Amino acid sequence: MTIYSLYIFDRHCECVYYQDWHRTQPIRAPPAISNKPGVHRIPPPLQPNEAGAPTRESIFSETNRSSLLSNGTIDGGANRTNKLPKGLPFDEESKLVYGVILSLRNMVKKLSGREEAFTSYSTSSYKLHLFETPTNYKFVLLSDPSSDSLRFVLRQLYVGPFVECVVRNPLVKLDSRAEGIDNDQFRAAVDRHMKGLSMFSS
Amino acid sequence: MSQSVGYSSTPPSSSSRFSQPSVSSLSSPPTSLYSNPQHPSSSSSSSINTINNANSNPNRRESVRSSIQPSSLQQQLFGSSSNTNISGGGGGGSQYQPILDRSLNKSKGSEIALSAWAFMFAEIISYSQSRVDSVTDLEKRLSSLGYEAGQRILSLLLLRNTQTSNLKDPKREHRLIPILQFVHTQIYKYVFGKPADGLERGSDALDEYMIILNESPLTQFISVPKDMSDLSCEAFTAGMVEAVLDGLDVPARVTAHWVGDRYPEHPQRTVILIKLDQKVMDREEALGK
Amino acid sequence: MTIHGLWVISKAGGLVFSRSYSDTLPPQPVNTILTLAGILHGIHAITAKLTPAQIPGVPVGGLESFEAEGWGGKVFLTPTGTKFVLLHSLPQAGLDELLRRVYEIYSDAVMKNPFHTPEMPINSSLFESKLQTLIGGVNAA
Numbered sequence: 148m149t150i151y152s153l154y155i156f157d158r159h160c161e162c163v164y165y166q167d168w169h170r171t172q173p174i175r176a177p178p179a180i181s182n183k184p185g186v187h188r189i190p191p192p193l194q195p196n197e198a199g200a201p202t203r204e205s206i207f208s209e210t211n212r213s214s215l216l217s218n219g220t221i222d223g224g225a226n227r228t229n230k231l232p233k234g235l236p237f238d239e240e241s242k243l244v245y246g247v248i249l250s251l252r253n254m255v256k257k258l259s260g261r262e263e264a265f266t267s268y269s270t271s272s273y274k275l276h277l278f279e280t281p282t283n284y285k286f287v288l289l290s291d292p293s294s295d296s297l298r299f300v301l302r303q304l305y306v307g308p309f310v311e312c313v314v315r316n317p318l319v320k321l322d323s324r325a326e327g328i329d330n331d332q333f334r335a336a337v338d339r340h341m342k343g344l345s346m347f348s349s
Numbered sequence: 350m351s352q353s354v355g356y357s358s359t360p361p362s363s364s365s366r367f368s369q370p371s372v373s374s375l376s377s378p379p380t381s382l383y384s385n386p387q388h389p390s391s392s393s394s395s396s397i398n399t400i401n402n403a404n405s406n407p408n409r410r411e412s413v414r415s416s417i418q419p420s421s422l423q424q425q426l427f428g429s430s431s432n433t434n435i436s437g438g439g440g441g442g443s444q445y446q447p448i449l450d451r452s453l454n455k456s457k458g459s460e461i462a463l464s465a466w467a468f469m470f471a472e473i474i475s476y477s478q479s480r481v482d483s484v485t486d487l488e489k490r491l492s493s494l495g496y497e498a499g500q501r502i503l504s505l506l507l508l509r510n511t512q513t514s515n516l517k518d519p520k521r522e523h524r525l526i527p528i529l530q531f532v533h534t535q536i537y538k539y540v541f542g543k544p545a546d547g548l549e550r551g552s553d554a555l556d557e558y559m560i561i562l563n564e565s566p567l568t569q570f571i572s573v574p575k576d577m578s579d580l581s582c583e584a585f586t587a588g589m590v591e592a593v594l595d596g597l598d599v600p601a602r603v604t605a606h607w608v609g610d611r612y613p614e615h616p617q618r619t620v621i622l623i624k625l626d627q628k629v630m631d632r633e634e635a636l637g638k
Numbered sequence: 639m640t641i642h643g644l645w646v647i648s649k650a651g652g653l654v655f656s657r658s659y660s661d662t663l664p665p666q667p668v669n670t671i672l673t674l675a676g677i678l679h680g681i682h683a684i685t686a687k688l689t690p691a692q693i694p695g696v697p698v699g700g701l702e703s704f705e706a707e708g709w710g711g712k713v714f715l716t717p718t719g720t721k722f723v724l725l726h727s728l729p730q731a732g733l734d735e736l737l738r739r740v741y742e743i744y745s746d747a748v749m750k751n752p753f754h755t756p757e758m759p760i761n762s763s764l765f766e767s768k769l770q771t772l773i774g775g776v777n778a779a
Binding site: 151152167169170171172235240243244246247250251254255257258259260263264265266267268269270271272273275289291292 | 663670677685686687688691693696699700706707708725
């Protein structure tokens, strides 16, 4: 039993938050142009020695500003060819995740002929759980395929850290479309919550 | 041909067509290649199951494919002195023998998989279908193929009967009813693994007899499209029966008719209708009781 | 467990068979199901790409099942790329066995039928009646 990653999408279909834990398939930072600050902490492709694990100690604005600065027009292309980046860029992956849950949601709705929520799907390698808030935020959690429904965890995240550290945080620009909701408190609270779960240990 | 029509419901116990033991599924007649559980259940312990299965139980499809080398079928049919390691396809575990050198008396272990037959028969039908214009022509074609098979089956069975019963003067039926019973029982048993389900005399015509089969292994997987509802692929069986009767000097016109719509419990019930030649009726009358 | 419906999707993503076996889910026009089957085919490919971590010994595959609040769907992919999609009530037990039986019926009644063209819609009364017997038995239990 383990947990891989968490995505939060807002009502504009934009990914506003990302965090991962036991993920082994690589993901890389999106190209600078399509990078949105305040969503993820995937290190920019400049530091090859740090690739893989998300940095936790840095403040999000700093990480992202540095990526914006250093990953300008000249470096971006050269880096990609030299370093053989692995995995999908983050922005593409989050779009795929959103596309899949949206299609499945619509399919479920159509098939059942009424407002019925799609809750989860699984493959041989992972299981995806979806929790939708009344304000149309979508919480998406990827866990290992044998886990039971984890929607209650997503609900706890919503009721707990999300309301505390995002909604009640005047510095977070909710609904801005330009940047995410990442802040140290929220990230730490989510991390704490996840690590406290019995199914977290890998 | 006769070998391939032969089908028994009991799998040959120890015979392995190829040297690998995992291929024994080929020589037993499963209705499907996938009848045994191969894929793990997706219950809570699925990941463990998957790993075990992957290691201890190699995918059957894989093993079947790998063991059918391009030459092995040829070797089976036509023989080859180069490879004597391949165990016998015919006899249970005996040394490899070309099909023409095998003893004609040996019936054990000469069955082939029903699936193999079903796929071949399906190909025969679609091949024939692309070369005919009408349902009648298609039935004729199937019937003539069945005729070829029937001729050989009759010779083989008569020979075997003679040799197994070890009679000095082998018995050969000459009266109509015993001949029909011979077809109903022995021929059907050899071809389909069980006697036919009924032998009846036509109600209105004296020269008509019917052999009834509730579910033929030959055509059990075939579902005829609605626009060809007249077609009965049992025309093959009809041709075979015609050849056997011909061989016993009982000329007749034999046709197959699907009557499943009148028997809901046997949706595939087929009647093989035998319309005897007038010559046979005359002879029967002359021979009297 | 109740089986609500069965779809068969060809390896190119076309719907070749669909049947409803209960009236829990509202009946859909064939065109809707055709579209949904195509979408499902696409989703299947994408979900494999989203794998966050490969479990050792388990091949990475696409969508195997999905769940709504009152019902779910199970996708079974054959080695040749044909997909069987079973819509069922929750909780489900013995689905894998059932799908294997469906696959067996498919290989018998469809693949051995000379009047069937591969990758084309399945038009076999034998297939339908065998499925009806199997799934009717499950639904009645």
